[in-house]
Amino acid sequence: RKEVEQDPGPFNVPEGATVAFNCTYSNSASQSFFWYRQDCRKEPKLLMSVYSSGNEDGRFTAQLNRASQYISLLIRDSKLSDSATYLCVAGYSSASKIIFGSGTRLSIRP
Amino acid sequence: DADVTQTPRNRITKTGKRIMLECSQTKGHDRMYWYRQDPGLGLQLIYYSFDVKDINKGEISDGYSVSRQAQAKFSLSLESAIPNQTALYFCATSDPRGAVGELFFGEGSRLTVL
Numbered sequence: 569r570k571e572v573e574q575d576p577g578p579f580n581v582p583e584g585a586t587v588a589f590n591c592t593y594s595n596s597a598s599q600s601f602f603w604y605r606q607d608c609r610k611e612p613k614l615l616m617s618v619y620s621s622g623n624e625d626g627r628f629t630a631q632l633n634r635a636s637q638y639i640s641l642l643i644r645d646s647k648l649s650d651s652a653t654y655l656c657v658a659g660y661s662s663a664s665k666i667i668f669g670s671g672t673r674l675s676i677r678p
Numbered sequence: 679d680a681d682v683t684q685t686p687r688n689r690i691t692k693t694g695k696r697i698m699l700e701c702s703q704t705k706g707h708d709r710m711y712w713y714r715q716d717p718g719l720g721l722q723l724i725y726y727s728f729d730v731k732d733i734n735k736g737e738i739s740d741g742y743s744v745s746r747q748a749q750a751k752f753s754l755s756l757e758s759a760i761p762n763q764t765a766l767y768f769c770a771t772s773d774p775r776g777a778v779g780e781l782f783f784g785e786g787s788r789l790t791v792l
Contacts, residue, residue, distance in 0.1 A: 576718070600777040611768055611783035612721070655720070659779030664728070666779045670720035 571595055572658050574669035581646060582677055588642045589672045591656030598667075600659035601632055601639050605652045606671065612655055615641075643674075651676045681705045684769050684784035692792050697756040699787045701769030710752040711770040711781065712736075712744060721768065727752055728774070759791040 574591045581587045593601075601618035616623055618630040618639045629642040643650055656669035682703045691697055701710065712724040723736030725744040733744060741763060743755045756763055769784040 600779045602777075602779050609766070609786075609788075611785050612781075613783070614780060617777065617780070657779045659777060661778045664778055666723070666781070668721040670718060 569594060570670070571667045572656055572669040574654075574656050574672045576670060576672060578673040578675050580675045580677060583646060583648055585646050585676075586642065586644045587646055587674065588640060589654065589674075590638050590640045591669050591672075592638045593656075593658045593667070594637070595658070595660065595667075596634075596637065597660055597662065598658040599661045601630075602657040602659070603628075603630055603639075603641050604655040604657060604668075606655055607652050615654070646674075646676050648676050648678065650674060680785060682769060682771055682782055682784035684767075684787045686787060687785065688788045690790045690792065691759055693758075693760055695759050695791075697759050697789065699754045699767055699769075699789070701752045701754070701784055703750050703769075703771045703782075703784075705771050705773075705782060706749075707771035707773050707782070708749060709772040709774055710746065711772070712742075712752070712754045713768045713770060714738065715766045715768060715786075724754065724767075756789075759789075761791045764789060764791045 603615040604612040605615045606612040618632045620632045623630045627644045631640045653671040653673045655671045658667045711726040713721040722738045727746045767787045770781040
């Protein structure tokens with residue numbers, strides 16, 4: 569079982585829709601969580617950090633559920649430019665270890 | 679200009695050749711990483727370095743070596759390239775004062791081994 573698992577998708581949704589995807593992690597020692605965005609053949613870029621209290625940045629909301637060991641990303645009013653692969657990341661401070669999920673591919677259609 | 683620069687951006691080589699991928703950064707970060715990405719497999723850590731005198735193997739270090747020439751430079755070598763090393767390679771940096779997992783990536787080096 570992978571330490572960080574994501575539904576690979578693709579999620580294909582119309583412009584303006586709300587879309588959400590989850591990521592589960594297996595190691596309860598994970599302490600920091602992030603969502604990265606990766607465009608095709610480009611480098612991953614940090615989208616947002618994820619906190620237990622939730623984190624909102626414009627149309628994007630990230631949430632951490634430690635009890636169930638998952639993090640989520642919600643995109644409201646999706647735009648064509650949101651089409652990308654979204655990578656979930658868990659960090660373990662004690663080991664300075666960083667685990668990437670395989671990514672969820674999102675495609676927004678006009 | 680990019681804060682994390684990788685060269686070359688694209689390279690095609692033949693089996694058995696020695697290849698070096700270079701990474702330099704202007705972010706002033708102590709920590710540097712080399713990752714490999716294959717379609718559908720996500721990012722896999724090859725090597726990482728927390729300072730100039732520190733080199734650590736990642737999950738897939740076999741067939742690779744690294745050199746940390748300075749705080750700002752971290753190079754990855756394939757001593758004898760093989761076709762299954764065809765992949766997209768990313769260099770990344772992080773600030774030890776930041777959260778573990780907050781990484782800044784270079785634009786990638788696409789390597790094809792024939």
